Amino acid sequence: MIGSLWNVIWNSVFSGSFWYPLAFVCLSLGVLIPAVLVALSRNMVHAALWLLPCLVSVAGLYLMLGAELLAGIQILVYCGGIVVLILFAVMLTHGLGDPDVRVHNQQLLWGVVAAMAVAGVVLRLLSQEIWQSGPPVAVSEVTGRLADALLGPYVLAFEVVSVILLAALIGSIVIARGDAAPEPGADDSDAEAGE
Amino acid sequence: MNEPMVIPIQAYLIVSTLLFAIGLMAVLTRRNAIAVLMGIELMLNAANINFVVFWRYGGGQGMEGLVFAITVIALAAAEAAIALAIILNVYRRFKTVNVDQINLMRG
Incomplete structure:
Protein backbone atom coordinates (compact mmCIF):
# COMPACT_ATOMS: atom_id res chain seq x y z
CA MET A 1 0.00 0.00 0.00
CA ILE A 2 2.62 2.48 1.08
CA GLY A 3 4.94 1.10 -1.54
CA SER A 4 2.44 1.64 -4.34
CA LEU A 5 1.69 5.14 -3.08
CA TRP A 6 5.39 5.84 -3.05
CA ASN A 7 5.67 4.54 -6.60
CA VAL A 8 2.90 6.85 -7.74
CA ILE A 9 4.56 9.84 -6.11
CA TRP A 10 7.95 8.84 -7.46
CA ASN A 11 6.70 8.32 -10.99
CA SER A 12 4.70 11.53 -11.12
CA VAL A 13 7.29 13.84 -9.62
CA PHE A 14 10.74 12.42 -10.02
CA SER A 15 10.60 10.34 -13.17
CA GLY A 16 12.15 11.55 -16.34
CA SER A 17 15.64 11.82 -17.57
CA PHE A 18 16.57 14.85 -15.49
CA TRP A 19 15.91 14.08 -11.85
CA TYR A 20 17.36 10.61 -11.85
CA PRO A 21 20.87 11.56 -13.00
CA LEU A 22 20.75 14.60 -10.74
CA ALA A 23 19.99 12.38 -7.74
CA PHE A 24 22.77 10.04 -8.78
CA VAL A 25 25.30 12.86 -9.03
CA CYS A 26 24.28 14.27 -5.66
CA LEU A 27 24.51 10.87 -3.99
CA SER A 28 27.86 10.13 -5.61
CA LEU A 29 29.32 13.39 -4.38
CA GLY A 30 27.75 12.63 -1.01
CA VAL A 31 29.65 9.35 -0.98
CA LEU A 32 33.01 10.52 -2.26
CA ILE A 33 33.55 13.91 -0.60
CA PRO A 34 32.91 12.67 2.97
CA ALA A 35 35.04 9.61 2.20
CA VAL A 36 37.98 11.87 1.31
CA LEU A 37 37.42 13.80 4.52
CA VAL A 38 37.39 10.51 6.47
CA ALA A 39 40.76 9.69 4.97
CA LEU A 40 42.27 13.13 5.55
CA SER A 41 40.63 14.63 8.63
CA ARG A 42 43.03 15.43 11.45
CA ASN A 43 40.46 15.05 14.20
CA MET A 44 39.43 11.45 14.77
CA VAL A 45 35.95 12.43 15.98
CA HIS A 46 35.44 14.48 12.82
CA ALA A 47 36.62 11.54 10.72
CA ALA A 48 34.14 9.21 12.45
CA LEU A 49 31.33 11.71 11.98
CA TRP A 50 32.19 12.23 8.29
CA LEU A 51 31.61 8.51 7.93
CA LEU A 52 27.89 9.16 8.53
CA PRO A 53 26.99 11.15 5.37
CA CYS A 54 29.09 8.75 3.32
CA LEU A 55 27.18 5.71 4.57
CA VAL A 56 23.80 7.43 4.27
CA SER A 57 24.60 8.30 0.66
CA VAL A 58 25.54 4.69 0.00
CA ALA A 59 22.09 3.78 1.35
CA GLY A 60 20.65 6.29 -1.11
CA LEU A 61 22.48 4.54 -3.94
CA TYR A 62 20.95 1.25 -2.78
CA LEU A 63 17.52 2.91 -2.93
CA MET A 64 18.20 4.10 -6.48
CA LEU A 65 19.13 0.54 -7.39
CA GLY A 66 15.87 -0.82 -6.00
CA ALA A 67 17.23 -2.55 -2.91
CA GLU A 68 15.09 -0.93 -0.24
CA LEU A 69 15.70 -3.53 2.44
CA LEU A 70 19.43 -3.20 1.99
CA ALA A 71 19.20 0.58 2.37
CA GLY A 72 17.36 0.15 5.65
CA ILE A 73 19.87 -2.37 6.89
CA GLN A 74 22.70 -0.08 5.84
CA ILE A 75 21.31 2.80 7.89
CA LEU A 76 20.47 0.60 10.89
CA VAL A 77 23.70 -1.37 11.06
CA TYR A 78 26.29 1.07 9.73
CA CYS A 79 24.98 4.45 10.82
CA GLY A 80 23.33 3.22 13.98
CA GLY A 81 25.80 0.58 15.04
CA ILE A 82 29.26 0.74 13.56
CA VAL A 83 29.70 4.52 13.59
CA VAL A 84 28.60 4.67 17.23
CA LEU A 85 30.98 1.83 18.05
CA ILE A 86 33.83 3.68 16.32
CA LEU A 87 32.96 6.88 18.19
CA PHE A 88 33.10 4.97 21.47
CA ALA A 89 36.48 3.54 20.56
CA VAL A 90 37.80 6.97 19.58
CA MET A 91 36.70 8.40 22.91
CA LEU A 92 38.08 5.48 24.92
CA THR A 93 41.50 5.93 23.38
CA HIS A 94 43.24 9.24 23.10
CA GLY A 95 42.68 9.66 19.41
CA LEU A 96 41.22 13.13 19.77
CA GLY A 97 42.49 15.85 17.51
CA ASP A 98 45.87 17.16 18.45
CA PRO A 99 47.28 19.48 15.79
CA ASP A 100 50.85 18.57 16.69
CA VAL A 101 50.44 14.85 16.18
CA ARG A 102 51.00 13.50 12.72
CA VAL A 103 47.91 11.66 11.49
CA HIS A 104 49.61 10.06 8.48
CA ASN A 105 52.60 7.76 8.52
CA GLN A 106 55.80 8.01 6.52
CA GLN A 107 54.33 6.20 3.54
CA LEU A 108 51.78 8.91 2.79
CA LEU A 109 53.14 9.56 -0.70
CA TRP A 110 53.40 5.90 -1.65
CA GLY A 111 50.01 5.13 -0.16
CA VAL A 112 48.36 7.81 -2.27
CA VAL A 113 50.27 6.63 -5.33
CA ALA A 114 49.19 3.02 -4.74
CA ALA A 115 45.54 4.00 -4.24
CA MET A 116 45.59 6.13 -7.40
CA ALA A 117 47.24 3.29 -9.30
CA VAL A 118 44.52 0.86 -8.24
CA ALA A 119 41.84 3.36 -9.21
CA GLY A 120 43.55 4.03 -12.54
CA VAL A 121 43.85 0.37 -13.46
CA VAL A 122 40.23 -0.37 -12.55
CA LEU A 123 38.93 2.73 -14.34
CA ARG A 124 40.96 1.78 -17.40
CA LEU A 125 39.35 -1.66 -17.32
CA LEU A 126 35.93 -0.10 -16.91
CA SER A 127 36.36 1.77 -20.17
CA GLN A 128 36.45 -1.50 -22.12
CA GLU A 129 33.63 -2.37 -24.45
CA ILE A 130 32.59 -5.38 -22.40
CA TRP A 131 31.05 -3.17 -19.74
CA GLN A 132 28.61 -1.53 -22.13
CA SER A 133 25.59 -2.99 -20.38
CA GLY A 134 22.00 -2.70 -21.41
CA PRO A 135 19.33 -1.18 -19.23
CA PRO A 136 18.78 -2.79 -15.85
CA VAL A 137 16.18 -5.47 -15.52
CA ALA A 138 12.91 -4.55 -13.91
CA VAL A 139 12.58 -6.02 -10.45
CA SER A 140 9.61 -6.37 -8.18
CA MET B 1 9.92 0.23 -9.92
CA ASN B 2 9.28 0.98 -13.56
CA GLU B 3 10.80 4.41 -13.69
CA PRO B 4 13.17 5.01 -16.56
CA MET B 5 16.68 4.31 -15.40
CA VAL B 6 19.15 6.07 -17.58
CA ILE B 7 22.18 5.66 -15.35
CA PRO B 8 24.73 3.46 -17.12
CA ILE B 9 26.29 0.68 -15.11
CA GLN B 10 29.72 2.26 -15.44
CA ALA B 11 28.66 5.32 -13.46
CA TYR B 12 27.99 3.17 -10.41
CA LEU B 13 31.17 1.20 -10.96
CA ILE B 14 33.24 4.39 -11.19
CA VAL B 15 31.79 5.62 -7.89
CA SER B 16 32.53 2.32 -6.17
CA THR B 17 36.05 2.23 -7.62
CA LEU B 18 36.79 5.72 -6.32
CA LEU B 19 35.33 4.83 -2.93
CA PHE B 20 37.52 1.73 -2.80
CA ALA B 21 40.60 3.78 -3.71
CA ILE B 22 39.84 6.33 -1.00
CA GLY B 23 39.41 3.54 1.55
CA LEU B 24 42.68 1.98 0.42
CA MET B 25 44.38 5.35 0.80
CA ALA B 26 43.04 5.63 4.36
CA VAL B 27 44.24 2.12 5.21
CA LEU B 28 47.70 2.70 3.79
CA THR B 29 48.38 6.17 5.13
CA ARG B 30 46.64 6.70 8.45
CA ARG B 31 48.53 6.15 11.69
CA ASN B 32 45.55 5.69 13.98
CA ALA B 33 44.31 2.10 14.00
CA ILE B 34 40.70 3.26 14.26
CA ALA B 35 41.12 5.34 11.10
CA VAL B 36 42.52 2.24 9.38
CA LEU B 37 39.33 0.45 10.43
CA MET B 38 37.27 3.28 8.91
CA GLY B 39 39.14 2.79 5.65
CA ILE B 40 38.27 -0.89 5.74
CA GLU B 41 34.62 0.02 6.21
CA LEU B 42 34.79 2.28 3.16
CA MET B 43 36.28 -0.54 1.09
CA LEU B 44 33.56 -2.94 2.25
CA ASN B 45 30.94 -0.42 1.22
CA ALA B 46 32.51 -0.12 -2.22
CA ALA B 47 32.34 -3.89 -2.64
CA ASN B 48 28.73 -3.86 -1.48
CA ILE B 49 27.79 -1.23 -4.06
CA ASN B 50 29.30 -3.49 -6.71
CA PHE B 51 27.28 -6.47 -5.49
CA VAL B 52 24.01 -4.53 -5.67
CA VAL B 53 24.84 -2.97 -9.05
CA PHE B 54 25.64 -6.29 -10.66
CA TRP B 55 22.52 -7.79 -9.09
CA ARG B 56 20.38 -5.06 -10.63
CA TYR B 57 22.04 -4.87 -14.03
CA GLY B 58 22.69 -8.59 -14.28
CA GLY B 59 20.28 -11.38 -14.97
CA GLY B 60 17.75 -10.26 -12.42
CA GLN B 61 16.52 -13.77 -11.69
CA GLY B 62 18.53 -14.75 -8.64
CA MET B 63 18.99 -12.82 -5.44
CA GLU B 64 22.63 -13.75 -4.94
CA GLY B 65 23.84 -10.16 -5.07
CA LEU B 66 21.63 -9.04 -2.24
CA VAL B 67 22.36 -12.16 -0.19
CA PHE B 68 26.07 -11.45 -0.57
CA ALA B 69 25.57 -7.81 0.37
CA ILE B 70 23.62 -8.64 3.52
CA THR B 71 26.25 -11.21 4.50
CA VAL B 72 28.98 -8.64 3.98
CA ILE B 73 27.17 -6.12 6.17
CA ALA B 74 26.74 -8.67 8.97
CA LEU B 75 30.37 -9.72 8.77
CA ALA B 76 31.45 -6.06 8.73
CA ALA B 77 29.57 -5.51 11.97
CA ALA B 78 31.24 -8.53 13.58
CA GLU B 79 34.63 -7.44 12.26
CA ALA B 80 34.20 -3.91 13.60
CA ALA B 81 33.28 -5.20 17.07
CA ILE B 82 36.26 -7.56 17.22
CA ALA B 83 38.69 -5.02 15.78
CA LEU B 84 37.65 -2.29 18.19
CA ALA B 85 37.95 -4.69 21.13
CA ILE B 86 41.46 -5.58 19.99
CA ILE B 87 42.31 -1.90 19.57
CA LEU B 88 41.09 -1.16 23.10
CA ASN B 89 43.23 -3.99 24.44
CA VAL B 90 46.26 -2.79 22.49
CA TYR B 91 45.72 0.73 23.81
CA ARG B 92 45.58 -0.61 27.34
CA ARG B 93 48.86 -2.45 26.77
CA PHE B 94 50.87 0.02 24.71
CA LYS B 95 49.19 3.35 25.60
CA THR B 96 48.96 4.16 21.90
CA VAL B 97 46.82 3.22 18.93
CA ASN B 98 49.28 4.35 16.26
CA VAL B 99 50.03 1.38 14.10
CA ASP B 100 53.60 2.46 13.39
CA GLN B 101 54.46 2.46 17.10
CA ILE B 102 52.98 -0.96 17.83
CA ASN B 103 55.91 -3.07 16.74
CA LEU B 104 56.31 -5.64 19.51
CA MET B 105 54.91 -9.12 19.19
CA ARG B 106 54.88 -9.50 22.97
CA GLY B 107 53.43 -6.86 25.22
Whole structure:
Protein backbone atom coordinates (compact mmCIF):
# COMPACT_ATOMS: atom_id res chain seq x y z
CA MET A 1 0.00 0.00 0.00
CA ILE A 2 2.62 2.48 1.08
CA GLY A 3 4.94 1.10 -1.54
CA SER A 4 2.44 1.64 -4.34
CA LEU A 5 1.69 5.14 -3.08
CA TRP A 6 5.39 5.84 -3.05
CA ASN A 7 5.67 4.54 -6.60
CA VAL A 8 2.90 6.85 -7.74
CA ILE A 9 4.56 9.84 -6.11
CA TRP A 10 7.95 8.84 -7.46
CA ASN A 11 6.70 8.32 -10.99
CA SER A 12 4.70 11.53 -11.12
CA VAL A 13 7.29 13.84 -9.62
CA PHE A 14 10.74 12.42 -10.02
CA SER A 15 10.60 10.34 -13.17
CA GLY A 16 12.15 11.55 -16.34
CA SER A 17 15.64 11.82 -17.57
CA PHE A 18 16.57 14.85 -15.49
CA TRP A 19 15.91 14.08 -11.85
CA TYR A 20 17.36 10.61 -11.85
CA PRO A 21 20.87 11.56 -13.00
CA LEU A 22 20.75 14.60 -10.74
CA ALA A 23 19.99 12.38 -7.74
CA PHE A 24 22.77 10.04 -8.78
CA VAL A 25 25.30 12.86 -9.03
CA CYS A 26 24.28 14.27 -5.66
CA LEU A 27 24.51 10.87 -3.99
CA SER A 28 27.86 10.13 -5.61
CA LEU A 29 29.32 13.39 -4.38
CA GLY A 30 27.75 12.63 -1.01
CA VAL A 31 29.65 9.35 -0.98
CA LEU A 32 33.01 10.52 -2.26
CA ILE A 33 33.55 13.91 -0.60
CA PRO A 34 32.91 12.67 2.97
CA ALA A 35 35.04 9.61 2.20
CA VAL A 36 37.98 11.87 1.31
CA LEU A 37 37.42 13.80 4.52
CA VAL A 38 37.39 10.51 6.47
CA ALA A 39 40.76 9.69 4.97
CA LEU A 40 42.27 13.13 5.55
CA SER A 41 40.63 14.63 8.63
CA ARG A 42 43.03 15.43 11.45
CA ASN A 43 40.46 15.05 14.20
CA MET A 44 39.43 11.45 14.77
CA VAL A 45 35.95 12.43 15.98
CA HIS A 46 35.44 14.48 12.82
CA ALA A 47 36.62 11.54 10.72
CA ALA A 48 34.14 9.21 12.45
CA LEU A 49 31.33 11.71 11.98
CA TRP A 50 32.19 12.23 8.29
CA LEU A 51 31.61 8.51 7.93
CA LEU A 52 27.89 9.16 8.53
CA PRO A 53 26.99 11.15 5.37
CA CYS A 54 29.09 8.75 3.32
CA LEU A 55 27.18 5.71 4.57
CA VAL A 56 23.80 7.43 4.27
CA SER A 57 24.60 8.30 0.66
CA VAL A 58 25.54 4.69 0.00
CA ALA A 59 22.09 3.78 1.35
CA GLY A 60 20.65 6.29 -1.11
CA LEU A 61 22.48 4.54 -3.94
CA TYR A 62 20.95 1.25 -2.78
CA LEU A 63 17.52 2.91 -2.93
CA MET A 64 18.20 4.10 -6.48
CA LEU A 65 19.13 0.54 -7.39
CA GLY A 66 15.87 -0.82 -6.00
CA ALA A 67 17.23 -2.55 -2.91
CA GLU A 68 15.09 -0.93 -0.24
CA LEU A 69 15.70 -3.53 2.44
CA LEU A 70 19.43 -3.20 1.99
CA ALA A 71 19.20 0.58 2.37
CA GLY A 72 17.36 0.15 5.65
CA ILE A 73 19.87 -2.37 6.89
CA GLN A 74 22.70 -0.08 5.84
CA ILE A 75 21.31 2.80 7.89
CA LEU A 76 20.47 0.60 10.89
CA VAL A 77 23.70 -1.37 11.06
CA TYR A 78 26.29 1.07 9.73
CA CYS A 79 24.98 4.45 10.82
CA GLY A 80 23.33 3.22 13.98
CA GLY A 81 25.80 0.58 15.04
CA ILE A 82 29.26 0.74 13.56
CA VAL A 83 29.70 4.52 13.59
CA VAL A 84 28.60 4.67 17.23
CA LEU A 85 30.98 1.83 18.05
CA ILE A 86 33.83 3.68 16.32
CA LEU A 87 32.96 6.88 18.19
CA PHE A 88 33.10 4.97 21.47
CA ALA A 89 36.48 3.54 20.56
CA VAL A 90 37.80 6.97 19.58
CA MET A 91 36.70 8.40 22.91
CA LEU A 92 38.08 5.48 24.92
CA THR A 93 41.50 5.93 23.38
CA HIS A 94 43.24 9.24 23.10
CA GLY A 95 42.68 9.66 19.41
CA LEU A 96 41.22 13.13 19.77
CA GLY A 97 42.49 15.85 17.51
CA ASP A 98 45.87 17.16 18.45
CA PRO A 99 47.28 19.48 15.79
CA ASP A 100 50.85 18.57 16.69
CA VAL A 101 50.44 14.85 16.18
CA ARG A 102 51.00 13.50 12.72
CA VAL A 103 47.91 11.66 11.49
CA HIS A 104 49.61 10.06 8.48
CA ASN A 105 52.60 7.76 8.52
CA GLN A 106 55.80 8.01 6.52
CA GLN A 107 54.33 6.20 3.54
CA LEU A 108 51.78 8.91 2.79
CA LEU A 109 53.14 9.56 -0.70
CA TRP A 110 53.40 5.90 -1.65
CA GLY A 111 50.01 5.13 -0.16
CA VAL A 112 48.36 7.81 -2.27
CA VAL A 113 50.27 6.63 -5.33
CA ALA A 114 49.19 3.02 -4.74
CA ALA A 115 45.54 4.00 -4.24
CA MET A 116 45.59 6.13 -7.40
CA ALA A 117 47.24 3.29 -9.30
CA VAL A 118 44.52 0.86 -8.24
CA ALA A 119 41.84 3.36 -9.21
CA GLY A 120 43.55 4.03 -12.54
CA VAL A 121 43.85 0.37 -13.46
CA VAL A 122 40.23 -0.37 -12.55
CA LEU A 123 38.93 2.73 -14.34
CA ARG A 124 40.96 1.78 -17.40
CA LEU A 125 39.35 -1.66 -17.32
CA LEU A 126 35.93 -0.10 -16.91
CA SER A 127 36.36 1.77 -20.17
CA GLN A 128 36.45 -1.50 -22.12
CA GLU A 129 33.63 -2.37 -24.45
CA ILE A 130 32.59 -5.38 -22.40
CA TRP A 131 31.05 -3.17 -19.74
CA GLN A 132 28.61 -1.53 -22.13
CA SER A 133 25.59 -2.99 -20.38
CA GLY A 134 22.00 -2.70 -21.41
CA PRO A 135 19.33 -1.18 -19.23
CA PRO A 136 18.78 -2.79 -15.85
CA VAL A 137 16.18 -5.47 -15.52
CA ALA A 138 12.91 -4.55 -13.91
CA VAL A 139 12.58 -6.02 -10.45
CA SER A 140 9.61 -6.37 -8.18
CA GLU A 141 8.88 -7.88 -4.79
CA VAL A 142 12.53 -7.53 -3.91
CA THR A 143 12.16 -7.90 -0.16
CA GLY A 144 9.92 -10.94 -0.35
CA ARG A 145 12.14 -12.69 -2.85
CA LEU A 146 15.18 -11.84 -0.75
CA ALA A 147 13.54 -13.35 2.30
CA ASP A 148 12.68 -16.49 0.32
CA ALA A 149 16.28 -16.71 -0.88
CA LEU A 150 17.76 -16.15 2.59
CA LEU A 151 15.61 -18.78 4.27
CA GLY A 152 15.52 -21.09 1.25
CA PRO A 153 18.61 -21.96 -0.76
CA TYR A 154 20.95 -19.78 1.31
CA VAL A 155 19.80 -20.78 4.77
CA LEU A 156 23.17 -22.36 5.52
CA ALA A 157 24.98 -19.07 4.93
CA PHE A 158 22.36 -17.30 7.02
CA GLU A 159 22.89 -19.67 9.94
CA VAL A 160 26.66 -19.57 9.66
CA VAL A 161 26.58 -15.78 9.75
CA SER A 162 24.39 -15.86 12.85
CA VAL A 163 26.85 -18.20 14.58
CA ILE A 164 29.72 -15.92 13.55
CA LEU A 165 27.89 -12.93 14.98
CA LEU A 166 27.39 -14.75 18.28
CA ALA A 167 31.06 -15.75 18.38
CA ALA A 168 32.12 -12.19 17.58
CA LEU A 169 29.86 -10.83 20.31
CA ILE A 170 31.29 -13.12 22.98
CA GLY A 171 34.82 -12.77 21.65
CA SER A 172 34.73 -8.98 21.62
CA ILE A 173 33.45 -8.91 25.20
CA VAL A 174 36.19 -11.29 26.31
CA ILE A 175 38.91 -9.38 24.47
CA ALA A 176 37.78 -5.91 25.51
CA ARG A 177 37.46 -6.94 29.14
CA GLY A 178 41.18 -7.46 29.18
CA ASP A 179 42.89 -9.28 31.97
CA ALA A 180 40.65 -10.49 34.74
CA ALA A 181 40.92 -8.84 38.09
CA PRO A 182 43.96 -10.22 39.93
CA GLU A 183 43.16 -12.79 42.53
CA PRO A 184 43.74 -11.68 46.10
CA GLY A 185 47.17 -12.66 47.23
CA ALA A 186 48.38 -13.28 43.71
CA ASP A 187 51.36 -11.51 42.22
CA ASP A 188 49.94 -8.17 41.03
CA SER A 189 52.61 -7.42 38.46
CA ASP A 190 49.90 -6.83 35.85
CA ALA A 191 47.69 -4.74 38.07
CA GLU A 192 48.08 -1.72 35.81
CA ALA A 193 45.61 -3.31 33.43
CA GLY A 194 42.85 -3.37 36.01
CA GLU A 195 39.73 -1.41 35.40
CA MET B 1 9.92 0.23 -9.92
CA ASN B 2 9.28 0.98 -13.56
CA GLU B 3 10.80 4.41 -13.69
CA PRO B 4 13.17 5.01 -16.56
CA MET B 5 16.68 4.31 -15.40
CA VAL B 6 19.15 6.07 -17.58
CA ILE B 7 22.18 5.66 -15.35
CA PRO B 8 24.73 3.46 -17.12
CA ILE B 9 26.29 0.68 -15.11
CA GLN B 10 29.72 2.26 -15.44
CA ALA B 11 28.66 5.32 -13.46
CA TYR B 12 27.99 3.17 -10.41
CA LEU B 13 31.17 1.20 -10.96
CA ILE B 14 33.24 4.39 -11.19
CA VAL B 15 31.79 5.62 -7.89
CA SER B 16 32.53 2.32 -6.17
CA THR B 17 36.05 2.23 -7.62
CA LEU B 18 36.79 5.72 -6.32
CA LEU B 19 35.33 4.83 -2.93
CA PHE B 20 37.52 1.73 -2.80
CA ALA B 21 40.60 3.78 -3.71
CA ILE B 22 39.84 6.33 -1.00
CA GLY B 23 39.41 3.54 1.55
CA LEU B 24 42.68 1.98 0.42
CA MET B 25 44.38 5.35 0.80
CA ALA B 26 43.04 5.63 4.36
CA VAL B 27 44.24 2.12 5.21
CA LEU B 28 47.70 2.70 3.79
CA THR B 29 48.38 6.17 5.13
CA ARG B 30 46.64 6.70 8.45
CA ARG B 31 48.53 6.15 11.69
CA ASN B 32 45.55 5.69 13.98
CA ALA B 33 44.31 2.10 14.00
CA ILE B 34 40.70 3.26 14.26
CA ALA B 35 41.12 5.34 11.10
CA VAL B 36 42.52 2.24 9.38
CA LEU B 37 39.33 0.45 10.43
CA MET B 38 37.27 3.28 8.91
CA GLY B 39 39.14 2.79 5.65
CA ILE B 40 38.27 -0.89 5.74
CA GLU B 41 34.62 0.02 6.21
CA LEU B 42 34.79 2.28 3.16
CA MET B 43 36.28 -0.54 1.09
CA LEU B 44 33.56 -2.94 2.25
CA ASN B 45 30.94 -0.42 1.22
CA ALA B 46 32.51 -0.12 -2.22
CA ALA B 47 32.34 -3.89 -2.64
CA ASN B 48 28.73 -3.86 -1.48
CA ILE B 49 27.79 -1.23 -4.06
CA ASN B 50 29.30 -3.49 -6.71
CA PHE B 51 27.28 -6.47 -5.49
CA VAL B 52 24.01 -4.53 -5.67
CA VAL B 53 24.84 -2.97 -9.05
CA PHE B 54 25.64 -6.29 -10.66
CA TRP B 55 22.52 -7.79 -9.09
CA ARG B 56 20.38 -5.06 -10.63
CA TYR B 57 22.04 -4.87 -14.03
CA GLY B 58 22.69 -8.59 -14.28
CA GLY B 59 20.28 -11.38 -14.97
CA GLY B 60 17.75 -10.26 -12.42
CA GLN B 61 16.52 -13.77 -11.69
CA GLY B 62 18.53 -14.75 -8.64
CA MET B 63 18.99 -12.82 -5.44
CA GLU B 64 22.63 -13.75 -4.94
CA GLY B 65 23.84 -10.16 -5.07
CA LEU B 66 21.63 -9.04 -2.24
CA VAL B 67 22.36 -12.16 -0.19
CA PHE B 68 26.07 -11.45 -0.57
CA ALA B 69 25.57 -7.81 0.37
CA ILE B 70 23.62 -8.64 3.52
CA THR B 71 26.25 -11.21 4.50
CA VAL B 72 28.98 -8.64 3.98
CA ILE B 73 27.17 -6.12 6.17
CA ALA B 74 26.74 -8.67 8.97
CA LEU B 75 30.37 -9.72 8.77
CA ALA B 76 31.45 -6.06 8.73
CA ALA B 77 29.57 -5.51 11.97
CA ALA B 78 31.24 -8.53 13.58
CA GLU B 79 34.63 -7.44 12.26
CA ALA B 80 34.20 -3.91 13.60
CA ALA B 81 33.28 -5.20 17.07
CA ILE B 82 36.26 -7.56 17.22
CA ALA B 83 38.69 -5.02 15.78
CA LEU B 84 37.65 -2.29 18.19
CA ALA B 85 37.95 -4.69 21.13
CA ILE B 86 41.46 -5.58 19.99
CA ILE B 87 42.31 -1.90 19.57
CA LEU B 88 41.09 -1.16 23.10
CA ASN B 89 43.23 -3.99 24.44
CA VAL B 90 46.26 -2.79 22.49
CA TYR B 91 45.72 0.73 23.81
CA ARG B 92 45.58 -0.61 27.34
CA ARG B 93 48.86 -2.45 26.77
CA PHE B 94 50.87 0.02 24.71
CA LYS B 95 49.19 3.35 25.60
CA THR B 96 48.96 4.16 21.90
CA VAL B 97 46.82 3.22 18.93
CA ASN B 98 49.28 4.35 16.26
CA VAL B 99 50.03 1.38 14.10
CA ASP B 100 53.60 2.46 13.39
CA GLN B 101 54.46 2.46 17.10
CA ILE B 102 52.98 -0.96 17.83
CA ASN B 103 55.91 -3.07 16.74
CA LEU B 104 56.31 -5.64 19.51
CA MET B 105 54.91 -9.12 19.19
CA ARG B 106 54.88 -9.50 22.97
CA GLY B 107 53.43 -6.86 25.22
